[in-house]
Every structure is written in structure tokens, then in C-alpha cells.
Amino acid sequence: MAAEARDRFCVAEERSGHCAVVDGHCLYVWGGYVSIEENEVYLPNDELWVYEIDTALWTMHLMEGELPTSMSGSCGACINGSLYIFGGFDDKGYSNRLYYVNLRTKNGTYRWKKITNFKGQPPTPRDKLSCWVYKDRLIYFGGYGCRKHNELSDCFDVHDAFWEGQIYWGWHNDVHVFDTNTQTWFQPTIRGGEPPQPRAAHTCAVLGNKGYIFGGRVLQSRMNDLHCLNLDTWTWSGSIHTNGEKPKDRSWHTLTSVGDDKLFLFGGLSSDNVPLSDGWIHSTTTNGWRQLTHLPKSRPRLWHTACLGKEGEVMVFGGSKDDLHFMDTGHCSDLLIFQTEPYSLLRLCLDCIGKNATFLKTQISWLPPRLLQQVLKKITFWAAVKYRQEKRAETERQDQISVT
Template sequence: MDAEFERHCSELVARERSGHTAVVEENLLYVWGGYMSVADDEVFLPNNEIWVYDLERGLWEVFHMTGEIPPSMSGTCSCSLNGHMYIFGGCDDNGQTNQIYCVNLTDGKYMWKKIIHEIGSAPSPRDKLSCWVHNGRIIYFGGYGHKQLTDVDSRNMSFIIDEASWVEDVFYGWNNEVHIFDPTQASWSEPQTHGRAPAPRAAHASATAGGRGYICGGRVMETRTSDVHCLDFKSWTWSEIIPVSSTPVGRSWHTLTAVSDSTLFLFGGLSVDCKPMSDGWLLDVEKKTWREVGHPYKNKPRLWHTACPGKDSDVIVFGGSCDYILLVDTGHCNDALVFQMQPYPLFRICEDYIAKNVRNCELLRNQLPLLPPTLLTAVQMRMSFYRPSKKQKD
């Protein structure tokens, strides 16, 4: 695998963070929330700002947010649907939540709206869950949170109690529940699933590909796993993918990103022995094979980061921690790592070559004005990405 680049070309860069949310829309990376370590404290990032990274120009901007602003938190679950970012769950200063908010990413207003459901019941409060987007609906899975004693059925294995954490009539634990939110009807529902469901878990990774939702690994009670399960959205049937090759070690706080209808990319996480990971793996869901892939970020372990699909099958990883996050001196990150997962189209290869070399090649500089207007604009935007940073100039 030919991996690409990591670059910060502007002096304005998003603050370091872990447990944040991020989505890509129209070649822009939107980052919200999360937390960072300050001295001995864990501090939530401001809830009224959203950071936007232009993947073409390599420039960061920050925008003020208004409206019904959600509380500052980490561990919330986000996705992009019809130009809006939806967030659900998470942990704030008062513990886990079960509220859902959305913000339009395309109108430039960045106004939050708290969604009050009109049909069904919201899931119980939780964080470190995951979601899939399918047919205009958001499908949530798993997470760690709390339920009232009256809502816990000891015969139902969809919720496993964390015996070290219950408080009076409130029980904390992991779940494997599937909940569907339909934005058009503001409705919650629970599908009747079939097959053997994955064990309840949190801090797992998920991806949507080919009409199916996949989950991988995560924290299952006191261990971390690398098992892979698939939920078919037509039949709502669970199945486990048993690999026929070597597999990644068990982990949590990693990411899983679809790079095709049959291929998923796993990156980073925290291993069973609490080691921050920097390995990358490709899973072929049809052949049921894992393959470890090389990349230039082996010295950049990440956990509780985000990973988003970009154009040309790129995977954009942002932020996260490079240490075991329960340490006092946790090292949070703010770099954007772009993984090239497929060969680029010839147009992009040419565009990148010109943008990267025009400053040092007089022939290219002289011929630049001869390019067609559309191509010239694209190259000029890309030149911004490759321009020297202030540190390089100094």
C-alpha cells in the first residue's frame, strides 16, 4: 500500500484531543468535541466551536456554533447524513447521555438543533458506541452506559452489568442492542434481529459496506477482542466472520473504515496488554482474510482517534492519544494522517505532481498560466497544501 501524507500547512491547527467526533463532507473534515489532558485534569474541548480541515488546501478554520448546543463531551457517536452531522450519546460532566443533536454542515451557519423524538423510545444513556448509516436511517450498536434496575432483565444477555460500577438502583454495563433512528420521522425503533449477536461491548469499531454493518473488536467486559461480526440490513441477521488467515491482536479504541464494498481498513487502538497500536490491516469480507499493510505512520500509534473515508478511497485519521489514556500524562494528538488505500486516478497524480513541484521548477511555473481555468484553479488550491510551513521557512 502506498501511503500518502501528513501535513499542517497553516499556523491555525485544531487543538489536540481524544474521544472526539469527525466526519468528512465535500472534501472537508469536520471535528467537534472530545477532551484533552491539562496538568492532572481531563478537560472537555469547547462545545460551541467546530474545526474544519480543507483536505485539498491543507488549511484549518474554526467556526463559532449557535443554536441548541450540546454539552461538551467525549465518546459521542457521530455520522454524516444528507449534509448534516448527527451526534448521539456520549459522556459529559454528569455522565452518559442519550440525547441526539444535528447540525447542518452545508449552510455555513453551524446551528445545532436538539432533536426531540416523536415516535418510540430513545436508547438508555451510553457512550463509546458506534453507528451505521443505511437508507436514510442511522443504526446504533453497543456502548457502555447505565440502566435503572427496573430496566435490567437478568435473562436478557443484551446488557452485561459491570459489577464494579453499580450505584444503588443504577447499573452500569455493556450492551449489544441495535437501535434505529429515522430523522425524517424523528422516530426510534428496535429491529428484531436474527442469528447470534456479538457479545455486548464498547470502544469497538464499525463500518458500513455493501448493505451490511460490520463491527470489530472492542472492550468485552474485562478483555479486548478482534472478532468481526456482520449485520445484514435486509434480513437483520447477524453472522460472525471467522478469518482463515492471521488476525490482528485484540484491541479497543481503534477504527474500521470501508474502502470498498468488500474491504475494510483497521487502524490503531489499545491492545490487550494496554499497548497503543499503530498497525494497519485490510479485511476482505468475502475471502475472510486479514492482511497487514505497510504505511508511513508506524511511529504514530493512535487510540480513541477518528477515521473517515475521503475521496479516491483515502482514509483520514485525526487526533487521538498516542499513550494509554488512563495515564496522567496522556499525549493527545492533532495531526491529520491520510492513508492512500487505492491507486490514484491519473488526474489526481498529475495535479499533485504539479502542485508539489511548481515552486522549484521554472518550467512548470511558466506553463502554469496555460492550464485550462478549471484545472488551474484545482492546482492552485492544491499548491496551498504543499506550500512550506512557517517552521520550514524559519
């Protein structure tokens, strides 16, 4: 049963450590946490926030079924219209449970289902891991979590230990696969190459049959290394030596495929504990990084999500603008949209009409029905954008008044 947001121009609640995916014309957001009076509060597990890309409108839907616990640091991915959630951290510790929900429901009801009748062995409990989607498979790498003494192996870098019960906490660099068609977990046999160092809070993306990993954290170090796993042969590339300048070390950033040979890197937390707002494009054709110079410097993000829209735009939602280790108060609710390739002529025309609807209102009704429908969505889109810009400006003005 859908519960519409109170304000048609509202936004999803601020959060970090959440999951987000794009399917069709919508961005879906679930989970994460916020800080209230220095306490970490996990957001409701029965709320799914949906952003309609064409109109820029948010709605909140109540969910049913076998609900996951409220968590942060879970790994979300979308296959054939279903959102899968694996792992995460809650008040009781780390999770290795797997859930899914059909996003293409016809009756407006979103119902979670816990996958229990699987074959094989799932990964050990963990959070802040990453996932590649390839051939209807969820391919998980790394993360931070706990293991028992008899589960220790070369793919686990111990950080701390609780000797009673012999429980160890640390970072992983193992690869686990869940086949959504056969409901089977398995660990592929890695056939060669040097694997990345165990890590968490890294990021990953798929180009063709290759899964890329960049950066992340282990112990007190953050990294800026780039690795690639061939998802057909299960062969690691080793650390890829790129040409020219490259991004600095970081964790809690995002990496998004934006073409046949390009990856878009955004934000994160640097080795100096500085929230980052820089963006980079990596070309696998030239094997080089290029820093983007037109991004706003005042909108840093870490532990956010980034999803590719239907016209090549990268949609960054939520996250924090502060160092979560020391301040943890700057959780965000705004949606940053980065255009990574030129828009079509139709898109440019629709945007122009939507921005100038007041001046063109007498002519808009002359448009053919199909085009008129697209124009009306664009009018709504730009009205929502203007409303939120005005609200944000007013909030910033009030904050300035409070400071002075």
C-alpha cells in the first residue's frame, strides 16, 4: 500500500550508508542511518523512497513482507527489476542475509522476501562491501566483518580480536557469487593475477566483462589503486598502472560506468580525513584519469550512492559532507546530477520549454499529445527543482542569521 509524501516537492530523508538503484524511470532508495544527538539511528526498514526521474518528484512507499532489519553499509544491486540487499550492520552486529523486492510491482505493493532456500555457502557477515552485476549474477568483493578462528584465511586481514569465543574482525578480499537464476552461492576459482589487498568502503563498477575496483580502507590507510577482475575467466589484473595524474587516496567514494570505456569517480574521504568533492573520468582505452574541473567545490560527499540515469547522467544521492569518524552530523538529502555526455536535441528542447513554461503557456497546448505529455513532465521537473533551490537558499540564509 503506497503512502504518498506529504509535500509533492519533498525529498527523501537525509541519510548515509544507504542503498540506491535505478530501474526504468525511477531511482529507489532504502535504508541507511542518520545522527540524532550524537546517536546513530537506523532509518525505517519498511520505507522505500522513489524518485521519478522525468518529474523530479519523490514519493515514499511502505513495504511489506519479510523485512530486512534496519541497517547501514548494506550492498544493494538491481537485476531484472528486483532490488537485492546483502550484508550490512545493525544494532546486533554484521549480517550475511540476502533479501530482494520486485520493483516492477503492478499493484503498488513492495514486498520484501528473504532468500533462505539457497544452495551453497554465503559469505561471512560483513558491511561496506561492493558488488558487480554480470549475467544475472551478484558478484561480491571485500568488506569489513567478523570471522571465527576456523574461518580465517589469506583473504582476511585481522584488525581486532575477541578471544572469548575466538571472534576476529577485519577486512576481506574474497569473491563470492550468487546466481539469481539457480539461487546458488559459490566461490569462483581465481585462476591468476594478484588480488587487491583486503579492504572495505571501496567502490566498484562493471565495463563489459570486467569488474573494476578503486580505493578503499584497511587499518589506518586509504588507497587509490585500481584493479580489474575478468568476470568470465576469474583472473585478476593486479594493480593497474595508469598514465598521468590520478585521484588521491580515499574511501566511501563511488565509481560509475558511464560508457563503453569510461568510469566516473566522485567524492569520498581522503587520507587526511577531508571530505572530497572532486570528480574524475577514467578511460580504459587510454588507461588514464582526467579530473573534471566544472564540479562544485562546496558539495563534498562520502558514503553516498551514485546511479546511472537513462540519459547518461550520474545521480548522487545522500551521504555526508562531514568526516563521519569525528563529526557525523552532516548527512545530506539532496540529489546531485552530473551530466557526463551531451544531451539529445529533444532533451534540450524539452528542458527549454520546461524552464520557460510561463512564457510559452499559450502555445504548449498546441503540441501533439505524445510530445505534450513529455513537456508536462518537464514543467513539473523544473518547478520541483526551482522549489528545492529556493528552500535550500532560505535554509542557508537562516543558518547565516543564526551564526551572526
